[in-house]
Amino acid sequence: MQSGKIKEIWKLLDSVPDPEIPVISVVELGVVRNISFTNNAYQILITPTYSGCPAVKTFIDDIKSCLKTNKIFNFDIKIIYAPAWTTDWMSVETKEKLRKYGISPPSNKVVCPQCNSSNTVLVSEFGATACKSFHKCSECLEPFEHFKCI
Amino acid sequence: MNNELLTYTLRIADNSLILGQRMSEWCSKGPTLEEDIALSNISLDLFGQANGFYSYASQLDGNKSPDDLAFLRNEREFFNQQIVELENIDFGNTIVRNFLYDSYNFLFYSSLKNSKDDTLSALASKSLKEVKYHLRHSKNWLIRLGDGTEFSKEKVQKSLESIWQYTHDMFSMDEIDNKMYRLNIGVNNSNLKVEWDRIINETLIEAKLVRPKDGYNAKGGKNGMHTEHLGFLLAEMQFLQRAYPNAKW
Ligand SMILES: [Zn+2]
Numbered sequence: 538m539q540s541g542k543i544k545e546i547w548k549l550l551d552s553v554p555d556p557e558i559p560v561i562s563v564v565e566l567g568v569v570r571n572i573s574f575t576n577n578a579y580q581i582l583i584t585p586t587y588s589g590c591p592a593v594k595t596f597i598d599d600i601k602s603c604l605k606t607n608k609i610f611n612f613d614i615k616i617i618y619a620p621a622w623t624t625d626w627m628s629v630e631t632k633e634k635l636r637k638y639g640i641s642p643p644s645n646k647v648v649c650p651q652c653n654s655s656n657t658v659l660v661s662e663f664g665a666t667a668c669k670s671f672h673k674c675s676e677c678l679e680p681f682e683h684f685k686c687i
Numbered sequence: 688m689n690n691e692l693l694t695y696t697l698r699i700a701d702n703s704l705i706l707g708q709r710m711s712e713w714c715s716k717g718p719t720l721e722e723d724i725a726l727s728n729i730s731l732d733l734f735g736q737a738n739g740f741y742s743y744a745s746q747l748d749g750n751k752s753p754d755d756l757a758f759l760r761n762e763r764e765f766f767n768q769q770i771v772e773l774e775n776i777d778f779g780n781t782i783v784r785n786f787l788y789d790s791y792n793f794l795f796y797s798s799l800k801n802s803k804d805d806t807l808s809a810l811a812s813k814s815l816k817e818v819k820y821h822l823r824h825s826k827n828w829l830i831r832l833g834d835g836t837e838f839s840k841e842k843v844q845k846s847l848e849s850i851w852q853y854t855h856d857m858f859s860m861d862e863i864d865n866k867m868y869r870l871n872i873g874v875n876n877s878n879l880k881v882e883w884d885r886i887i888n889e890t891l892i893e894a895k896l897v898r899p900k901d902g903y904n905a906k907g908g909k910n911g912m913h914t915e916h917l918g919f920l921l922a923e924m925q926f927l928q929r930a931y932p933n934a935k936w
Contacts, residue, residue, distance in 0.1 A: 587731075588813055589731035589733065589735025589736070590731075618813050619808070619812065621812045660721060662820060662823060662824050666728075667731055667732060
């Protein structure tokens with residue numbers, strides 16, 4: 538019975554958007570690591586993208602309110618640090634969502650999300666958030682953000 | 688053992704918090720918009736890292752919360768290295784300090800990630816990913832400034848000369864460091880020196896800067912001995928919690 542419920546929780550959390558990149562969910566981002574049932578409560582393990590990511594508190598609050606709205610009250614959310622979050626956890630589909638949204642997805646080769654050219658220059662190692670760097674396309678001249686590979 | 692592990696963890700947390708606070712001073716004052724954002728992001732990484740280590744220290748302490756540790760300790764109770772508390776002065780000076788420290792910090796976490804202590808090892812692996820970017824940032828800027836104009840070169844060379852005395856203490860080992868190292872929990876700082884020298888020498892050659900001669904050794908940060916700069920930094924950082932205890936927002 539619990540395993541069905543756990544599946545349902547995964548599905549619910551997959552509807553909670555990343556507060557900064559709303560086209561992907563917290564599950565797609567890879568910050569929800571595990572859901573289990575012990576001590577009469579659902580144990581949800583979360584790992585931050587970057588140590589200082591200011592969105593962590595927001596997505597924990599969003600997860601809580603999503604579960605409560607769906608009448609699930611017996612849960613604990615725990616932050617874990619190992620294994621450290623990596624962009625390798627993002628699926629091909631998630632990366633494609635990022636690209637469509639205008640963010641160059643994590644990859645060793647930085648590609649312009651507008652025209653797919655790899656003829657780009659780095660403007661700054663740090664973009665608007667810690668997880669992104671800032672680039673400019675030398676083909677279409679559009680500036681864009683790249684999700685850093687970590 | 689627990690007391691020593693607590694002090695050891697606080698040293699790491701304090702280094703991150705104090706440098707993070709210094710970097711936050713650049714917010715809205717960066718030389719360009721991109722740099723403003725870069726330095727603020729570095730600050731956030733460091734605060735996040737500090738929070739992880741303070742949370743562990745708080746568990747070990749059993750009494751104080753992470754916020755208590757950050758906001759309610761006095762100067763002599765902070766165990767950060769003096770190099771991280773030095774004033775920013777100007778952008779070039781900040782870059783020099785960060786480059787010297789980031790190089791050390793990168794090697795320190797590379798070693799700490801093999802710690803037998805699971806929490807320290809996890810926090811180190813996480814921090815290492817971020818510190819790699821910090822080092823790349825400060826290193827690239829040092830090369831640009833050193834190999835830049837006459838003016839920028841002179842400025843960073845001067846900063847290098849004045850900050851050099853604070854680098855020696857990064858490699859010192861005291862009783863606590865030795866004990867943590869023997870237990871395979873902590874890092875042997877003196878072992879990091881060879882690799883640090885290599886990074887520094889290589890980069891200074893590329894930046895066309897001259898490595899300063901070893902001279903005075905400013906030491907004692909890890910035992911609570913600090914420069915006059917730390918008190919002012921704490922006064923600003925801790926003001927709110929001291930003036931309005933338990934204030935939240
Ligand atoms: Zn383009």
